[in-house]
Amino acid sequence: MKKITIIAGARPNFMKIAPIIHAIHEAQSQGKDITYRLVHTGQHYDKKMSGNFFKQLEIPEPHSNLEAGGGTQAAQTANIMLRFEQELLAHPTDLVLVVGDVTSTMACSITAKKLNIKVAHVEAGIRSGDLSMPEEINRMLTDAITDIFFTTSELANSNLRQAGVPDSRIHFVGNTMIDTLLKQRPNFKPPPIWGELGLAREKYIVLTLHRPANVDEESQLKAMLEQIIAHTENLPLVFPVHPRTAKILEGLQVQDDRLHMIEPLSYLEFNYLVENAKAVITDSGGITEEASIMNVPCLTLRDNTERPETITLGTNELVGTNPDNMKPYLQKLFAGNWKQTQTIPMWDGQTAKRIIKVLTS
Helix, strand or coil: CEEEEEEECCHHHHHHHHHHHHHHHHHHHCCCCEEEEEEECCCCCCCCCCHHHHHHHCCCCCCEECCCCCCCHHHHHHHHHHHHHHHHHHCCCCEEEEECCCHHHHHHHHHHHHCCCEEEEECCCCCCCCCCCHHHHHHHHHHHHCCEEEECCHHHHHHHHHCCCCHHHEEECCCHHHHHHHHHHHHCCCCHHHHHCCCCCCCCEEECCCCHHHHCCHHHHHHHHHHHHHCCCCCCEEEECCHHHHHHHHCCCCCCCCEEEECCCCHHHHHHHHHHCCEEEECCCHHHHHHHHCCCCEEECCCCCCCCHHHHCCCEEECCCCHHHHHHHHHHHHCCCCCCCCCCCCCCCCHHHHHHHHHHC
16 A cells, blocks of 8 residues: 655645645545645644635645644754654555655655655656755755655756756656646636625726745835836736735835735735736746736746746746846737747646556556
8 A cells, every 4th residue: 555645834835735636536536545634734824724715625624734834944943853753653655756946845844864764756857956945955955855756847857867867756746836727827816805895807906015035125125116106007916925025015115005915815816816916926936837828928027947847938027136127028918919828748637646646557
């Protein structure tokens, strides 16, 4: 029997593991010998992650919550490792499956390997080349000790080969985040702000900012918002605000009748807003993937990306972190000259099935 322990540490991780759980249930119904245990490290406390959240994703609530959130990067890493070791000793497993690039991904991989348990990494091999990002360090450390690599792109495959990983351990399967997007797309629903502001399709812009490089430096954040406000014509700007960013914004006094700061939204509500927006301006990695699949123009306020396929084949453009860069990109958007998305190989909603096929064969 193949026992798998699946790790999720933050809300986006659950979007990535939901299709894997569905694929396991399907394999079980076909008589395959596979079981799983879902462990939430509690890395991010999120009040929106209620029972309703798991119901929306059609997955059971985690079997275990390590409640290892809070503290510095080092304290959090140590906490997760201590508690996950106890979890593994109490519930032995054949394989630990980690997704993405959060602290939990790295910490649980190290813990598993120290106990001689195999590790599979979903979204292996992606790189931004930017070591100032904690996520990049998490990716590199995880991939240095992973046994089974599940990748989202040919570039990720080539990054792993350059690091000496043999082809036999690399499986190009696609993107589980897109499995969830395509499955849930019919269920997207308008958030309250849709009616409150009388929003209409392609008549507003969605904004999300959370990376320290953009939000921690007050003058940088203020200049960026001013540039966005100045060059988005008369469209409303809907800005679901990350709690970290909210604190900084309070002191900035950037106010405009078109800038609407709202509480973070549920997955189904947020993606309804993105799908119907004129464009999304963001510094998130995952949103660039979702916007590309939904063919919504995406402007990324970063100097690098670990998801270059969203630029070469999707609707994403790297604007950079200099506020002065905004104007020409927004002019291009309003002139109607934005590129259309093309087919991204394997981003077809079948990724999780391919992963479970590898794990059960």
